[in-house]
Amino acid sequence: MTAMCDVAFLLLTFFMLATKFKPEEPVVVTTPSSISEIPLPDNDIMLLTVDKKGRIFFSIDNKIKRKELIESVNDDRKLGLTQQDINTFAIGSSIGIPFSQLKSFLSMPPDEQAEVNVTAPGVPVDTSVLSPDNELAQWIKSARYTNPKLRICIKADGDAAYPHVKKIISTLEGYKIFKFNLITNMKAAPPGTAAYEERNRMANAE
Amino acid sequence: MAEMDTSSSGGHKKGPGVKKGKKLSTRVDLTPMVDLGFLLITFFMFTTTLAKPKTMEINMPYKDKNLQEEEKNKLKASVAMTVLLSKNHRVYYYEGLADNPEQNPDLKVTGFKPKDGIRDAIIRKKKAVDAMKRAGTLTAKDEMTVLIKPDTTSTYSDLVNMLDEMSINDVKVYAIIDISDVEQGYIKETEAASGL
Numbered sequence: 001m002t003a004m005c006d007v008a009f010l011l012l013t014f015f016m017l018a019t020k021f022k023p024e025e026p027v028v029v030t031t032p033s034s035i036s037e038i039p040l041p042d043n044d045i046m047l048l049t050v051d052k053k054g055r056i057f058f059s060i061d062n063k064i065k066r067k068e069l070i071e072s073v074n075d076d077r078k079l080g081l082t083q084q085d086i087n088t089f090a091i092g093s094s095i096g097i098p099f100s101q102l103k104s105f106l107s108m109p110p111d112e113q114a115e116v117n118v119t120a121p122g123v124p125v126d127t128s129v130l131s132p133d134n135e136l137a138q139w140i141k142s143a144r145y146t147n148p149k150l151r152i153c154i155k156a157d158g159d160a161a162y163p164h165v166k167k168i169i170s171t172l173e174g175y176k177i178f179k180f181n182l183i184t185n186m187k188a189a190p191p192g193t194a195a196y197e198e199r200n201r202m203a204n205a206e
Numbered sequence: 207m208a209e210m211d212t213s214s215s216g217g218h219k220k221g222p223g224v225k226k227g228k229k230l231s232t233r234v235d236l237t238p239m240v241d242l243g244f245l246l247i248t249f250f251m252f253t254t255t256l257a258k259p260k261t262m263e264i265n266m267p268y269k270d271k272n273l274q275e276e277e278k279n280k281l282k283a284s285v286a287m288t289v290l291l292s293k294n295h296r297v298y299y300y301e302g303l304a305d306n307p308e309q310n311p312d313l314k315v316t317g318f319k320p321k322d323g324i325r326d327a328i329i330r331k332k333k334a335v336d337a338m339k340r341a342g343t344l345t346a347k348d349e350m351t352v353l354i355k356p357d358t359t360s361t362y363s364d365l366v367n368m369l370d371e372m373s374i375n376d377v378k379v380y381a382i383i384d385i386s387d388v389e390q391g392y393i394k395e396t397e398a399a400s401g402l
Contacts, residue, residue, distance in 0.1 A: 004240060011247060032363035034370040036262040050362070153261060158363030162291070162356045165365070169382075181261035184366060190320060193329075194376035 026094040026117040027051040032158035033187035035195055040183060044149045046140070049094060050156035054164030055122030057094035058139045060150065066090045068146040073138065079103055096120040099135055125167045129174030137171050144175075155183040262369060285344065286351045287331045289324065290385060291368060292393055293359035297324045301331065303353070313396050318367050328352070328375045352377050355385040357393065 029051055049057040060066060067090040074081045077099050081089075085106040089095075092113070097105050097120045105116060126134040129141075144150055152172065156165055172180060189196040283302040290298040290313075298313050316323050335350040354368050365382070372380045 032366040034262050034366055035374055036370070038261050038263060040261050156362045158361065158366070160362040161358070162360045162362060162365060163358050165362050166356075166384075179263070181263055182366060182369075183261050184370075189374060190325075193325070193374045195374045198376070 026057045026096055026114075026120075027055070029155055029157045030159075031155055031184050034182075034184040035187055035189045036184060037186065038181075040153065040181075041151060044147060044151055046143055046150045046152045047094070048136075048152065048154045048156075048168060050154065050160050050164060050168070051122075052157045052159045054160055055096060055120065056125055056136060056164070056168065057096040057117075057120075058123050058136065059094040060143050060147070062147070063090045065143075065147045066092075069139075069143050072142045072146060073099075076138065076142065081106065095139075096122050098124050099138075125171060127167050127170040129171055134171060136168070137174065140171065140175060140177075152177060152180040153183055154180060262366070262373075281351060282344075282348060284338065285335050285348050286353060287328070288353045288355065288389075289368060290389055290393060291354065291356040291360035291364045293357075295361070295364055295367075297364075297368075298393060298396065299324060299327055313392050315396065315400070318364075318371075324368075325371055325375060328371060328377065332375065332377070349379045350377055352380040354380060354382045355389060356382070357385045357390060 027049065029049055043061055045061055047059045047061075049059070051057075060069060067086060070081065070086050070089040073079070074086070079099060079102055081103055085103060088106045092106075092110075094117070095102070095105075096117055105113060108116065123136045123139065124133050125136040128134065129137040131137075140152075154165070154168060172178075189199055281303065286301070286303050288300055288303065292298060295317055297316050297318065299316065300313050314327070316327065318324060332350050335344065335348070338344045339346065339348065352372065354365070356365050356368075369380075371377075
């Protein structure tokens, strides 16, 4: 009988160690569904989160790359960040505020940062990469410089108005980036369509 | 542990005036409950995945301001279908490219319904293009092309659903293009005409 208890605790421990913590999302986004089955890669991702109102949050993975990125942005934009601010950025997650507010944001403790993110204006973006208001362009350029292998993934809410996403796409096109990913939920291929036939044909052929 | 002893505790003295005949001894075996528990655990372990969000790969057409008009691929109007995405998940579509300024395109209104929606329209167009290929009007290299033009009132989910329809219906050539003012005008006219 005690053996059963042991087994139960072993299972619990397995699941505790095998699953990863969900990355802290600045905002909750309901992505639209698609039949695409390509899984999201685990690393070298630049994540652009867009919520319903069109606010953009920027993030990349890998602490070392994040540190290089913020140091490069600090030099380019003369933000005057201290070593502690740089370390806070390196272990943090998404940024959704303009450069002018970045220093004060990084000096806040994490729970205050989460509060700010609720009402933050998002990273400013514009349709042209040459526009000085387009801070997202700066982030993208510096991030690609620190990590050329970065894959750009857009995780936008289904109800986000198209013009917001269009600005991001135009910014990417300005940097000659024509390949990127859109993060979606999985849904099954509807029966009777070409995709359904294709997938079942491959399944039957196995 | 896998059983419960609900028999009255046999330790205490007989209470005053209590005459009990038989001592009922019920022992409940709880092994099936534990079995069920493990079955459920195993079921969930096998059926749920540590769900990773999936992605759609997008390739935008190459845009270069210096590209000459002649170098761009000439798109045949007979294989083209233009889809306009508007507000309230409404989809307008017409065949061809509407490059004839004299003639307004035959704009049809539909939505993302599974029946008689944009999917059926795309399937019809695909069949028509295949028929033209068989008849010899089109070469084997001509593929059905869909031009997706979202307007400013459409949402991101409309765009994703439209791109999804491309992969659902196996349309290999498509492009996301800015909507022109002329087409915005068509949408407004259609809205005014049908009182939407």
